[in-house]
Amino acid sequence: MNEAVRFHFVVDGEDFTSAGQASVQVKKNLRRLGIPPEIIRKISIAMYEGEINMVIHANGGEAEVLVYEDRVEMILTDRGPGIANIEDAMKEGYSTAPDNVRSLGFGAGMGLPNMKRYTDGMKIESVVGEGTTITMTVNLT
């Protein structure tokens, strides 16, 4: 496989109950490609947290998943409010999510730290008022 296998998803920001659909689909696709289950789990958790973040904070966005021979890259792009202080946002327990999100089981300030924990590389590019792009890489070898 010289060229990457590419999956593209639009994440609907209107409906919290549908959040996670892209991650479920990615998980299925990666299974079909024969990637080991423990690696699929890392990728799906990171992607799921990212997807939830986009729904909570940015009214949705887009997700691009690229599967290379040696790695999987996830690029999550939104046009939300941006992250004012990335260092703070990376701290476990730091959250700017509204209270109603916490009653849904999220917003504990674990999203970004989890995404970092489960991936081998993570880059956050964010401009306040314009949006955020997060690129995550998980090695396959």
Added chain:
Amino acid sequence: MKISVIKDLLDAEVVCGEEFLDHEVHSACGSDMMSDVLAYVKDQAVLLTGLVNPQVIRTAEMMDMVCIVFVRSKTPSEEMIRLAKESDMVILCTKKRMYEACGKLYLGGLGVSAVK
């Protein structure tokens, strides 16, 4: 421990996944905070929760969990049951509260960390 034993220990009702009750599970976790489940859970196969929304099913699916127990008589929606069925998951409902439900399973021999 077989999922059927969990059902008996908790006097639980099977909502879906009756055909998987013979599956063996080795560990469980209890939480209403899905973020924490995603952060701290390693190989737990069973999730006990009092939270009811479709993200519970998706979280369990991401973690490769095979059984969800809703405590405090919480009832999952049709949409949640549909999602669980798609992923071959067992859903159980018990009247017991979280503390008691976890305690019963722990005393019954269901550990906190996976036995390989």
